[in-house]
Amino acid sequence: MCGAEGLATFLPVAVRIQVLGSLRVWLAGAEVDLGPPGRRAVLGLLVLAGGEAMSKQELVDALWGDRPPRSAVNVLQTHVKHLRRLLEPGRPSRSGSDILPHVGGGYAVRWDAVEIDLPHVRGLVAEANDAQRDGETGRAASLFGEAVRRWHGRPLADVPLLATHPKVLALLAERRALLARYGDAMLAIGAADEVLTELVEAAADQPLDEPAQARLLRAYHRAGQRATAFRLYQDVRERLLEELGVEPGPELVAAHTALLEDGEPLPSPRPATRVPRQLPAEPPGFTGRATELSILDELAPRPGGSGGAVALAAVTGTAGAGKTALAVHWAHRVKDRFPDGQFYANLRGHSGGAPATALEVLTRFLAALEIPAERLPADTETASALYRTLMTDRKALVVLDNAVDVEQVRPLLPAGPGCLVLVTARDRMAGLVAFHGARRITLGVLDPGEALELLARLLGAERVRAEHEAAVEVTGLCAYLPLALRIAAANLADDPGNGIEDYAIELRKGNPLAALAVPGDEQIAVRTAFDLSYAALPAETRRLFRLLSLVPGNDIGVEAVEILTGSDQAGRMLDMLAGAHLVEQHAPDRYHFHDLLRRYAADRLQESPAEIGSARRRLHEWYLRGVDAAAKLLYPHMFRIPLAVPDGPVPAAPAEWLETELGSLAAVAGDAARTGPLSVAWLLSDALRGYFWMSSRQVEWRATAEAASSAAEEDGDLRARASARFSLADLGFRQGRYRKAVRDYTGALVLARRAGWVEAQAAVLGNLGCVYWQSGRLPAAAARFSRGLELSRRAGTPAGEAVALGNLGLVQWEMGDLAGAAGHYVQALRRYRGIGSRYGEAINLANLGQTQHARGRVTEAAGLLAKGLALHRDAGNRAGEAETLGRLASVYCDLGRRSDALDHAREGLRLARETGEPRGEGEALVALARVHQRSGHRQEAVRRYRQALVLLRETGDRYPEVDALIGLAGVTGDLGQARQALALADQAGYHALRRQASAAVESIRRA
Template identity: 35%
Template sequence: MKANRNLSEIVHNDVTGVVHGPLVQARDVFGGVHFHTPASLPAPSQLPPRPRLVDREAALAQLNVLREEVKDVPLTVLVTGPAGVGKSALSVAWAHMIRSDFADGQLYADLRGHSGTGPASPRDVLGDFLHSLGVPTDLIPGDLAQRAALYRTVTQDQRVLVLLDDAMTAAQVRPLLPASPASTTVVTSRYRLAGLLLQGVRGVYVDRFDAESSLALLRDALGSDRLEQQREAASELVELCMRLPLALSVAAARLAARPSWPLREMVIALTEQQRTLAALTIEDDVALRSALDLSYRVLRSDAARLYRFLSLIPGDMFGDDAAAALADISRMESRRLLGELTDANLLTDTADGRYRFHHALVRLHACQLAEAEDQREVRDLAVGRLLGWYLATAARAENRLRPYRTRLPRDAEPPPSEVTDFGGPEDAIEWLESERANLSAAVTLAHERGREATAWQLADSMWALFLFMGHHLERVKVEETGLAAARSCGDLHAEGKMLNRLGLSLDALGRHDEAVTRFEEALEIWRRLGEKEREIGSLRRLGLVAARRGDFDVAISRLVDVTAAYHTLGVDRKTALALIDLAGVLLAQGRATDAVIHLERARQLLRRVDDSYNRARVGIFLGHAQASSGNFGEADQELHAALDAMSKLGSSVGQAAALEGLGDLAERTGRRDDARRMYEAALDMVGQDGSIGYIRIKARLDGFARYA
């Protein structure tokens, strides 16, 4: 578009009726118009690590025969059997054996049929699958039936392997079955799921080990000498564990941790345990529960207490610091007790130094014990300590990343006795990213427990994480919960903040009408409260939405007024942000020279503020402006300096923006290979989060790649 062009001259045009295929609406077209097929994404490879199997040759052979028998239609196999029999291990191992035959990818979902947290929604699983198969977020419908139809369309001609673990019902599984005759789906469940079998799904029943296989498992864990010396007791132990692999593994871990403990002692203990349980439970559950109970009973009281409390953590993985806060112990003590629980085969330690329950059934066991042995008040206090630690630690991380944000309310829970701190911004963003799932779950937990102030303060404390790293879809869910919590506790100030946060998230996803509604609701609150600076902030955000919609004249008028209002109030940082926004709109109009003037002023104002993130943003915009003006050397210098600054901060969003600018610069100067590499690196940084930024970078890369 020409510099200073009057946008009111642009002809308004509409398209009505049904359009099939690509469509371009434009007033003027310079050069050719080309449509390009999106570049291929790497095929998904989501299978869990391959487990070690003992004596499952017959079941593996049966699975292989089914592959040979079923032709010209999708193969779906239902692997059933009692709890703890090894259905998942068998299915994962077989999936690894045949994965090379499925070049279009291997998908995995834990359907959480018996997790204690409720079964997974097929709608959510389909969303994840469609993402993994390369469908852009903005093209994924919200309705389950529509998602299922799109999934069948996408998989129609693909060789895909799908593993659906721990299914609860046939209705949960049906939408997740791919359509391609070259596909294979493996479903595991404790139930026969007759509804699937009636539709032609093939069944494989996994039975308990025989005696020799059970002894082989014990031999592998304890050594041949120890087993053969106590063969009689080992045989009795096998039968007491009902020859269930999970129960045997738990018992073996307990024995391996005590090399001098006679197997006879465990036999006696299990026998007594099962006498108590036999009248209450079916025999398979007796074996499993008694094996877990035995491991639990030999724990020292402090380890047993931590084991129970760990089931209260809302996320799947946790560190020693979270466990310490939960149990009100030191981190050193927490590490010791977590090690003890890991040695007992109740927990598994992960590569990043965190922990998770060894199996969903183990977590459920711990949860049942907590409900039975710890009063509700005790459990609530533990949850409060955990939420308080998350809130205090997220606030510390936030302060490292955004030190100018002062006087933030983070007092909904008492501060933890032992605080986690960070050396710098990189450490802070690394922690926030690693704990993202737990923090999001903690927001939901706090809201569900009626701790509304905690919920919205936690959601607000995640702002820096989302600003630096994106995750827009997850961000919307967190901020919707934060908004609901703010409204529940009747805090208008908190409600206004959450409305602004949610509006920005919706705008980034292209949901502009919803964003305007949120910003206007926030604007009304700030006017009622007499919060002039925040009122201006909502007006600024409405200007940004106008720019995103292409209403540049409205956006410029509003941002000019906002800049003047901030300047009158003497708030340098926010004046600078409004200037950056204004410069961005001018760049979209092709007015690079005007944009540089505003950006240089913003840079001058930000020198007085500890805000390295927005100083780097100024550099990115200046890089674009200089490139548009033909000042390629200056543009390269600005963009590389901004990339270095964003890298030091650990901001993937910022790095992606700088890389996109460098790609544009390389393209302008005829360095096509460099441009493609920059766009690819930018796309990798921003991730498939459905944002406008992701869609824009992907479109540039897709269009550019077809000319190479």
């Protein structure tokens, strides 16, 4: 490799990359803004490739699936170009990249040229495993703990496009296994108190995983928290009975028995490495408010102070008085007194749209506290409890801006005595003062001297001194209200040729009501200032400003404004409005209103009802077309209601578009449910279901699904009601709330039947069957798959028949009905061959081969599996190839071909690890362990079985777990393991495995 010699030169590591959590990059110690989600996804994929090159086609497939836009390669190359500029700012323009080189028609991130957290963590885990094998449990616990602390949440948590990528899912399983090993090691050295927080997190993440719950129960017991341990056992037992219909298994029962045979607060959560810093930028030219600032200063903790109860302050006052400016200015002034973070949320109390929900804000706060997206609670009570727990020992500042009332604020109050909460509201917040001890600060207008000083800071002191009397008059005409003064200053700054005296004259005559009003009326002062800014705009910009009041969300992009107004000059006009301080640009090409300006725009709306209706319809249809186009690219397999609007242009980066517009889409769905058209609510929700499934955006998912349900119930449309219930059921399924999912799937099924909607019935039955199958309720799963098969036959859809037949075969295999399974696989094969699906044919050949092997037809099984393996390889299905290699290895063992068996098992494990599918890796480990077991390699077989069990328990797949337990018991002669396998097989109805486990128990007893 002579041409690679230039890459061997030493490169000092100046770039640091974090993938274990949100994707973050530091260059020479300073964090780099990577830009849009698509660019972040490209970097994330290349880092997870482990230094290996990814071809452009592989990257395109990962980013866009099987329907990439025509410009996909160009978009990809643009992302790479920008990444190179960000990571190597000093690199000559035409020189090769040392960090992100072009390799063999693709790209790679050179792991030796950057510092990446993932290999560091894996190195710690490997070192810990070695220490544990050497009997150094204390050292292993310390190393595992360091690995846990370096893991800051879900891998690539802020890149939803990759949420379901195999490598990301594999890393999630890796983290769960790490938490389990860390917990076991800490319990072994008697440090239960120190690991409780991590075990609480692991148990919350896996509410139906008995080993995780048993581990937490043992930790509470050893930490002296016996009452908590008893409550946990009762809660878990009730959950298992309600969700799965089973009693606790042997491991959980053993932990409970130890508790029966035989203090108290949880330790403080470990502080997050990443400190939240959410404050907006300081308001320019802040002036006055010395008294109010002094009061706030008294509430803030002193450096080195211990802190008492949570400090609360409520800044109240009229609109435009500068409440937000005061809160943000003071927060910046004292932020160093809050080393554990500064949190900020605009509660949208008077923004014209729907106020922010407590759950919405809690979700953002918990994400800032590095709670992974898939663990964010979907209800306010749970989210608030988790937030209070995480804030218990933090010294943090929480700014809750523009609140509606006390009820909106109450769930957002932390519990930590080192915290301070600053609320701004027009409401007097009497409940916050009376029941929570808040210090109320009522903000009036500025005094005349402060108002003049603010004007001088905004316009320049010399200009104000030159026209002092006129400036004084302007402050009075603005009623000394900060918002009015800032708008007046903006008008004067935009027209430096216009004197302050001239502007004062305009103010005096600008509103004829002013002469009749009580002097100092703030609302008139603000409206007069707005009138002057508005009147100075061109007519087309005034129209755009008025139509913006129709937007239901808190922000909007340029393209959406073009659709709303029917003008291709929206970007230019929005810039003009931002320059006049009538809208605010808060992100590139994204704008929002101050709540007073939104109301003012609505008051100015003079368009006819027909024009208003047309504008809203254009906006709704644009959002619907965009979501529909994205759905066709990102999740075309998901069943959806067809749209009655014409196809629109496909977003260049559909996942990025959905992420950017999600807040607006949810707001449109909610607005449509309240004000119509009702169909928009349920069509948007239905089209977004696939995106929510992939991205786990549970808060927005619930909001849109409930909006759809409300709209559908009001309208009475049966298909819409079925669709909304289907979405809520999928949400419950993803949350592991199987009982609720079953209830909602059943409701959706009833509605689909009443509507005569056969396709929806088949789709719901398929998902319902999967819930039962995954939770071990095999007869119930079989019944749903059978009914789905009937409906597919009635509808004449061979693909649906093939899927249902294959699923039925899997259920019968797990129930021990080998002949029935084989019959269904043969029928599925005919359907798949009839529709030309080599993918489906390969899967069912491999499944049939496995079944025939279990029936003793070893030679036939070898032929079937070999055919399936060839088809999997032709189709490029590496997961299927890995699974089939493991099955062939088992067949070769029975045929006496031990060397071939070992080669196939090892190759299957290698492929399974490359695909990043935890269950596939677990099954491959079981196959390899079985080969070692039959070859007499006892120690290696035990090691592989145990590795498999760790992975399979994390995935929650009981069938291969029981299979592995039986194998392990056979090698170790451990009667407890054999009995555990028997109990699990009994609970799930795995009849064939039950016979094997029972035989293992008897064999060990006799020995």
